[in-house]
Amino acid sequence: MNENKTNINWYPGHMAKTKRLISENLGLIDVVYEVIDARMPYSSKIKDIDNLLKDKKRILIMTKYDLCDINETNKWVKYYEKLGYKVICLNLNNNTNLNNLINITNSLMIDENNKRLEKGMKERKTRVLVVGIPNVGKSTLINRLVGKKVANVGNKPGVTTNLNWIRVNSNIELLDTPGILWPKLDENIVALNLASLTAIKEEILPIDIVVIHILNMLDKYYNEILVSRFGIDHIDNNDIENSLNVIASKRGCLMKGGIPDYDKIYMVIMNDIKLGNIKGITFDRI
Numbered sequence: 001m002n003e004n005k006t007n008i009n010w011y012p013g014h015m016a017k018t019k020r021l022i023s024e025n026l027g028l029i030d031v032v033y034e035v036i037d038a039r040m041p042y043s044s045k046i047k048d049i050d051n052l053l054k055d056k057k058r059i060l061i062m063t064k065y066d067l068c069d070i071n072e073t074n075k076w077v078k079y080y081e082k083l084g085y086k087v088i089c090l091n092l093n094n095n096t097n098l099n100n101l102i103n104i105t106n107s108l109m110i111d112e113n114n115k116r117l118e119k120g121m122k123e124r125k126t127r128v129l130v131v132g133i134p135n136v137g138k139s140t141l142i143n144r145l146v147g148k149k150v151a152n153v154g155n156k157p158g159v160t161t162n163l164n165w166i167r168v169n170s171n172i173e174l175l176d177t178p179g180i181l182w183p184k185l186d187e188n189i190v191a192l193n194l195a196s197l198t199a200i201k202e203e204i205l206p207i208d209i210v211v212i213h214i215l216n217m218l219d220k221y222y223n224e225i226l227v228s229r230f231g232i233d234h235i236d237n238n239d240i241e242n243s244l245n246v247i248a249s250k251r252g253c254l255m256k257g258g259i260p261d262y263d264k265i266y267m268v269i270m271n272d273i274k275l276g277n278i279k280g281i282t283f284d285r286i
Helices: 013-028 049-053 070-082 098-107 110-118 138-146 188-196 207-221 223-230 240-251 262-274
Strands: 031-037 057-063 086-089 126-132 164-167 172-176
Touching: 013 049, 013 126, 031 049, 031 138, 049 126, 057 070, 057 098, 057 138, 070 086, 086 098, 098 126, 098 138, 098 172, 126 138, 138 164, 138 172, 188 207, 207 223, 207 262, 223 240, 240 262
Parallel strands: 031 057, 031 126, 057 086, 126 172
Antiparallel strands: 164 172
C-alpha cells in the first residue's frame, strides 16, 4: 500500500441518502451536534461536513474520552476551539458532562428566543441535528440524553439507517442520522485509523494490514501497552511474523503443536480495541 494514499471506495446507499435528507431538513435545524471519536479527533471528523451544514451553530462532541490519551486529545480540543468550535468531551459510560452539553445547547438559543419574546411569541424547542461517522457513539449519546433506549446501539458501523426525531426534554428535540463517511478514503493513515478503531467495517481493509497498523501505532506512541498487553517491546516490520508469534504465545493464540493461529491473533487485537480493553490511546497527532 502506498504510504500516503489508498483507494478505498466506501459509500453505502444509506449514506448518500442521509446527506440528501440532511440537506432537505437543514432549514428545520438550530444546532448541530457533530460527534467525533476522542481517540482520532482528525480521522473521525467528516471531511466535507462544512459544505453540508453551511453556517449552522455547532457543538463538537468528542465521545469515548475515557478511552483516549487525554494529553494528546486535549491538544485537538484547543485546536478546534481556535477554529471557533464549541468543544465538549464526553464519557458516555457515566454521563459525565451531559448537563454541560444541555446548558451549552440552551445558551446557543438565547438570542433567538429573546427575539421571539420581544415579538410576543413563545420560546420554542431547540432542534438539534446529530451527525458523525459510524460507530462514534451517536446512538449511545442520544440514549443517555433521553434517559432510555430510543436509538439502536451496536458495536458495528452503520446500525442507524433512518432519520428520527427524538424528544430529549421540554426544550430540546434531536434528529438522529446514520453515520456518514466520505465517498473515497484517500488518506492512508485516516483509513487505517478508522479501521483500527472500528469506524469502518472490518472487510473494507485487510485485517492483517489493520492489525499491523495498530501494533505500529502502539510501538510508536504507547510502547508500554505493547509490552504489557502483547509481550513485545518493538515491532520489526521486516520480520512481522516473529512479532506475531510472540503475541500468539503471550495471548494463548496457538493451535495444536504450538503453531500460531494468526486469524485468532488478529481477532484478539481487534477485540482489545473494540471492547475498550486498550485505553489511553489517541492515534491522531497535530
